Amino acid sequence: MSNLPYVQMKGIRKSFGKVIANNNVNLEVNCGEIHALLGENGAGKSTLMNMLSGVYTPDGGSIFIHGKEVKFSSPKDAIKAGIGMIYQHFKLVEAMTAKENIVLGQKSGFFTNDNRVQSKIKEISEKYGLDVDLNKKVQDMSVGEKQIVEILKVLYRGADILVLDEPTTVFTPQETEKLFVIMNKMKEQGCAIIFITHKMDEVMAVSDRITVLRKGETAATVKKESTSPKQLADLMVGRVVDLKINRVEAKYGEAILQVKDLKVRDKEGAAVLKGIDIQVREGEILGLAGIANSGQKELCEAVVGIQSIQSGEIVFEGQSIVGKSTRQIIDKGISMSFIPEDRLGMGLVANMDMVDNIMLKDYHHQKGLILNRKPVIEKANRIKKELNVQTPDIHHQIRDLSGGNIQKILLGRELDSNPRLLIMAYPTRGLDINTCCTIYDLMNEQKKKGVGILFIAEDLDVLMQLSDKIAVMCNGEITGIVNPQNTTKEELGLLMVGQKIEAKEGDGIV
Amino acid sequence: MALFRFVKRSEVNGKTSTKIRVIAILLALIASGIFILLLKENPISVYGSMIKGSFGDPYKVKQTMIKAIPLVITSLGISIAFKMQFWNIGGEGQIIMGAFCASGIALKFPSMPKPLLLILMVIGGIIGGGLWSLIPAFFKAKWKTNETIVTLMMNYIALKWVTYLQYGPWKDPKAMGFPKIANFSDNAVLPKLFGIHIGWVIALAMVVIVYIFMNKTKKGYEVSVLGESENTARYAGININKTIIIALFISGGLCGLTGMIQASAVSNTLSTEIAGGVGYTAIIVSWLSFLSAPAILLVSILFAALLQGGAFIQIVYGIPNAAALIIQAMILFFVLGSEFFVRYKLVIKKELTVEGGQE
Numbered sequence: 001m002s003n004l005p006y007v008q009m010k011g012i013r014k015s016f017g018k019v020i021a022n023n024n025v026n027l028e029v030n031c032g033e034i035h036a037l038l039g040e041n042g043a044g045k046s047t048l049m050n051m052l053s054g055v056y057t058p059d060g061g062s063i064f065i066h067g068k069e070v071k072f073s074s075p076k077d078a079i080k081a082g083i084g085m086i087y088q089h090f091k092l093v094e095a096m097t098a099k100e101n102i103v104l105g106q107k108s109g110f111f112t113n114d115n116r117v118q119s120k121i122k123e124i125s126e127k128y129g130l131d132v133d134l135n136k137k138v139q140d141m142s143v144g145e146k147q148i149v150e151i152l153k154v155l156y157r158g159a160d161i162l163v164l165d166e167p168t169t170v171f172t173p174q175e176t177e178k179l180f181v182i183m184n185k186m187k188e189q190g191c192a193i194i195f196i197t198h199k200m201d202e203v204m205a206v207s208d209r210i211t212v213l214r215k216g217e218t219a220a221t222v223k224k225e226s227t228s229p230k231q232l233a234d235l236m237v238g239r240v241v242d243l244k245i246n247r248v249e250a251k252y253g254e255a256i257l258q259v260k261d262l263k264v265r266d267k268e269g270a271a272v273l274k275g276i277d278i279q280v281r282e283g284e285i286l287g288l289a290g291i292a293n294s295g296q297k298e299l300c301e302a303v304v305g306i307q308s309i310q311s312g313e314i315v316f317e318g319q320s321i322v323g324k325s326t327r328q329i330i331d332k333g334i335s336m337s338f339i340p341e342d343r344l345g346m347g348l349v350a351n352m353d354m355v356d357n358i359m360l361k362d363y364h365h366q367k368g369l370i371l372n373r374k375p376v377i378e379k380a381n382r383i384k385k386e387l388n389v390q391t392p393d394i395h396h397q398i399r400d401l402s403g404g405n406i407q408k409i410l411l412g413r414e415l416d417s418n419p420r421l422l423i424m425a426y427p428t429r430g431l432d433i434n435t436c437c438t439i440y441d442l443m444n445e446q447k448k449k450g451v452g453i454l455f456i457a458e459d460l461d462v463l464m465q466l467s468d469k470i471a472v473m474c475n476g477e478i479t480g481i482v483n484p485q486n487t488t489k490e491e492l493g494l495l496m497v498g499q500k501i502e503a504k505e506g507d508g509i510v
Numbered sequence: 511m512a513l514f515r516f517v518k519r520s521e522v523n524g525k526t527s528t529k530i531r532v533i534a535i536l537l538a539l540i541a542s543g544i545f546i547l548l549l550k551e552n553p554i555s556v557y558g559s560m561i562k563g564s565f566g567d568p569y570k571v572k573q574t575m576i577k578a579i580p581l582v583i584t585s586l587g588i589s590i591a592f593k594m595q596f597w598n599i600g601g602e603g604q605i606i607m608g609a610f611c612a613s614g615i616a617l618k619f620p621s622m623p624k625p626l627l628l629i630l631m632v633i634g635g636i637i638g639g640g641l642w643s644l645i646p647a648f649f650k651a652k653w654k655t656n657e658t659i660v661t662l663m664m665n666y667i668a669l670k671w672v673t674y675l676q677y678g679p680w681k682d683p684k685a686m687g688f689p690k691i692a693n694f695s696d697n698a699v700l701p702k703l704f705g706i707h708i709g710w711v712i713a714l715a716m717v718v719i720v721y722i723f724m725n726k727t728k729k730g731y732e733v734s735v736l737g738e739s740e741n742t743a744r745y746a747g748i749n750i751n752k753t754i755i756i757a758l759f760i761s762g763g764l765c766g767l768t769g770m771i772q773a774s775a776v777s778n779t780l781s782t783e784i785a786g787g788v789g790y791t792a793i794i795v796s797w798l799s800f801l802s803a804p805a806i807l808l809v810s811i812l813f814a815a816l817l818q819g820g821a822f823i824q825i826v827y828g829i830p831n832a833a834a835l836i837i838q839a840m841i842l843f844f845v846l847g848s849e850f851f852v853r854y855k856l857v858i859k860k861e862l863t864v865e866g867g868q869e
Contacts, residue, residue, distance in 0.1 A: 306744050327747030336745075346741035352734070360735065360746045369727050 004067035005030050006192035013060035021047040023216045034193045036203045039213035053085040054078035084154025088166045090146050094139040098149045102156050124155050129185050144175035163194045180206050200229045200497035233493030248444045253282030256421050256452035262312035264298050272298045274476040280452040287467030288456040295476040296456050304336045305329045335419035347410045350399035354380045358413050383412035404435045425456040460489050474498040527852045534848035538840040563822020564815035578814035580768045582713040584792035586720045587764030589801040594737040594757050600661025601765045602789025603668035604639035608766020609773040611638030613780035620695035627697050639766015640759040647758035651751040691780045700775040707775035721803035733757045794842050
C-alpha cells in the first residue's frame with residue numbers, strides 16, 4: 001500500500017468547447033510528499049485539480065487514487081476517496097462557528113453527538129498542530145484561522161490527500177510560515193499534499209517534488225534538490241518560439257503617461273500596488289512582465305479611472321488625470337483593452353452584437369436621446385473587413401464567436417478610436433500564431449504613428465521582441481525596468497518572482 | 511455513477527431554442543392534462559372550453575382584454591428593471607402606490623374638467639409608483655441592499671397603507687359603515703373606446719414606447735450594458751447609480767400607471783384588491799417574454815386568456831379556478847426549466863476515453 005502513489009493522473013485531457021485546457025497531463029503524488037504544482041495562469045492547474053476533486057470529468061485519461069482507478073461524478077465521490085480541496089476562496093459559512101463548519105454536510109443522525117465530535121476534532125488538531133478556537137464564528141476570524149478551519153474540515157472528513165490552491169495569496173509572511181509548519185506536520189503524518197502556487201520561493205521552501213504545467217501540458221516533474229528557480233522559471237515560460245516579429249525602431253517623443261508612486265488598496269484593504277513608477281513615451285512600447293495577479297489589472301484600471309487610488313500621481317500629456325471620470329479619460333485618448341481569462345471581461349458585452357459592442361465607448365458622443373446606429377454599422381463593417389473578423393453577420397451576438405474573433409472586435413474598436421495611449425493587456429491570449437502576428441503588426445503600426453503603448457503579456461518572448469523597455473512587476477511592485485536587447489529571459493524570470501537583481505543602471509531606467 | 515452528463519452547447523441558434531420552448535409548452539399542457547384527468551374531466555374539452563371562455567364571443571374577448579391591460583403595462587415596467595438585473599418584484603406595491611396617488615387626486619378634485627383631471631391622475635400614478643420603486647433603487651445604489659427583499663417588503667407596506675386608508679381616514683361615510691373608499695366622480699373615470707376602457711390604447715402606446723426606449727435610446731442601451739455587466743458599464747464610463755435610479759423610476763412609474771388605470775377604469779375607487787396579484791403575474795410574463803416588449807403584449811393576452819378561461823371552466827365544469835392557476839404554473843415551470851436545455855445538451859456517456867475534444 002505504502003509504495004503505491006496516493007495520486008496518479010495519467011494522460012488527462014480536458015477541453016472546454018474549442019479550448020483545450022489540459023492535454024496529456026501526468027501527475028504522481030506519493031504518501032508523505034509535498035508536491036508543488038507550478039504554472040502560469042491558464043496553464044491548466046485549476047482544471048486539473050477540479051478533475052481530481054470531481055468538479056469536472058476528464059475527457060480522456062485516468063485517475064488512480066491509492067492505486068485504484070476512480071471515476072468521480074461529483075465532488076462527493078472525491079471526498080469519499082480521501083481528497084480534500086482547500087480553495088483559495090474559502091468555502092465556509094461566515095455566520096457559523098468553526099465547529100459547525102467542520103461538521104456541516106456530514107452524514108449523521110438527526111442529533112449530533114457534540115462530545116464525540118469535539119473529541120474527534122481535538123484529536124485531529126493535536127495530531128497536526130492545528131490550533132483554533134472551535135467556538136469562534138468564522139466571520140470573526142483572520143484569513144490564517146479560516147484556513148486552519150478549512151484544513152480541519154477536510155481532515156475531519158478523512159482526507160489524506162490535500163490540495164491547497166494558491167493558499168498563500170492573501171497571507172502575511174508569518175501566516176505563510178505557520179501554514180508551512182502545518183503542511184510539514186501533515187506530511188510527517190503520511191498525507192499527500194498538492195500545493196498549487198506560482199510563487200517560486202514558496203515552492204523551494206516546502207516542496208519535495210515539483211510538476212510544472214505549461215499551456216495545458218506537463219512540462220516536467222523535477223525533484224527540488226535537483227532544480228533551481230531559474231530552471232523552473234524556464235519550464236514555466238517555455239522555450240523560445242520564433243514568431244518573426246520585429247521591433248520597429250521608432251522615434252520617441254514626449255512622455256505621454258507618467259505614473260508616480262502609485263499606491264492602490266483592494267476592497268479588503270490589502271495593498272495591491274505598492275508605489276509604482278513607470279513612464280511611457282510617444283512611439284514607445286513599454287512591456288509589462290509579471291506573473292498574473294501581480295497588480296497589472298489594478299494598474300490598468302487605475303490609469304483609466306475605474307480603480308480608485310490611495311496615493312500617487314498619474315499624469316497624461318502633462319496633466320494629472322487622477323480623479324477624472326472614466327469617460328473624461330477615454331475622451332482624452334486613453335484606450336484600454338484588457339483581455340481577461342474568459343476573453344470577454346469588461347471590454348465587451350457577450351449578449352450584444354458587434355454593432356452594439358463597437359459603440360460602447362463613444363455612443364455618448366451622439367446628440368439627442370435616440371441612438372443612431374447607421375455610422376456604427378459602417379464602422380462595424382469596416383472593422384470586420386480590416387481585421388478579417390469571422391462572424392456570420394455583424395448583428396450576430398458576439399458570445400457565439402470564437403475567442404480570437406471576439407478579441408479582434410475589441411482591439412478593432414480600441415484602435416479605431418485613434419488613441420494617444422494604448423493599454424493592451426494580454427491582447428493575444430489564447431490566439432493562434434497568425435492572429436497574434438496580425439495583432440503585433442497592428443501594435444507596431446500604432447507605434448509608428450507615435451502612439452504610446454503599455455503592453456502587458458505573459459509571453460516573455462513576445463515581450464522581448466516587441467517592447468522597447470520592459471518593466472517587471474511582482475506583488476504590486478516594479479522589481480526592475482530593463483532593456484530587452486541586453487537582458488535574458490532568465491533574468492526576467494527572476495524579477496518576476498520577486499528576486500530583485502541589481503538593475504543594470506543606465507539601461508533605460510527612468 | 512451517472513451514465514449521462516450535461517454539456518454546454520457551443521452554439522445556440524434561434525431554431526433550436528424556439529423548438530425547445532414549444533416542446534416545453536406542449537409538455538406543460540400534457541402535464542396539466544394529466545391533472546385534469548385526475549379531476550375526471552376530458553383535458554381536450556376543458557382546454558377547448560378555456561379558449562371558448564376567453565375568446566368565444568365579443569363580450570368574453572372584452573373581458574380578456576381588460577385583464578390583459580394591467581398585465582401588459584406592469585410587465586413592461588418590470589422588464590426594464592429585469593433587463594438591468596435589478597430584481598424588482600415590487601410591482602404589486604408600485605401599482606398600489608400609483609393607484610393611491612391617482613385616487614388622492616380623483617377624490618380631492620371630483621369636479622375638475624375631465625381631461626385635466628385624468629392627465630393629473632396619470633401623472634400622479636406614474637410619480638407614485640416611480641417614487642415607491644426609487645426607495646429600493648436608492649438603497650441599492652447607496653448601500654448595495656438586496657432589492658428583492660426590499661421591493662417585496664414594500665409591497666406589504668403599500669398594501670397595509672391602503673388598508674389603513676380604507677378603514678380610517680378615507681372611509682366613505684356614505685357606505686353605511688362598510689369599510690370602503692368612496693367611488694370616483696365620473697370625471698375621474700377613463701373613457702371607453704370600442705367598448706373597452708381606453709387603457710388598451712395606453713397599453714399599446716407603452717409597448718411601442720418601451721420598445722423604442724430599450725432598443726433605440728442611449729439610456730436603454732446603458733440599461734442593457736449595465737444589466738450584462740457592471741464592470742463593463744464602469745469601463746464604458748456609464749454612471750451606474752444614475753442609470754439605476756432612472757431605470758427604476760421608469761419601471762415603477764409604469765406599474766404606477768397600471769394602478770391609476772385600474773383604479774380609474776376598473777374599480778372606480780381605491781381598494782386593497784386594486785393590484786390583485788398583477789405585480790406578481792407580471793414577473794412571470796416578463797420572464798416568459800424574455801423581456802421583449804412585443805412579446806410581452808402577446809404573452810399578457812395569453813395569460814389573461816388563461817385567467818378568463820379559468821373562470822369560465824369553473825362555471826361550466828365546476829372545476830376550481832385554481833386549476834387554471836396550476837396550468838399557468840406548469841407553463842412557467844416547463845418554460846423556465848427548458849432554458850437549461852437551451853444552453854446545455856444531454857450527452858449519454860459511453861466510455862471516458864472516447865474522443866471528445868472537438869464539438
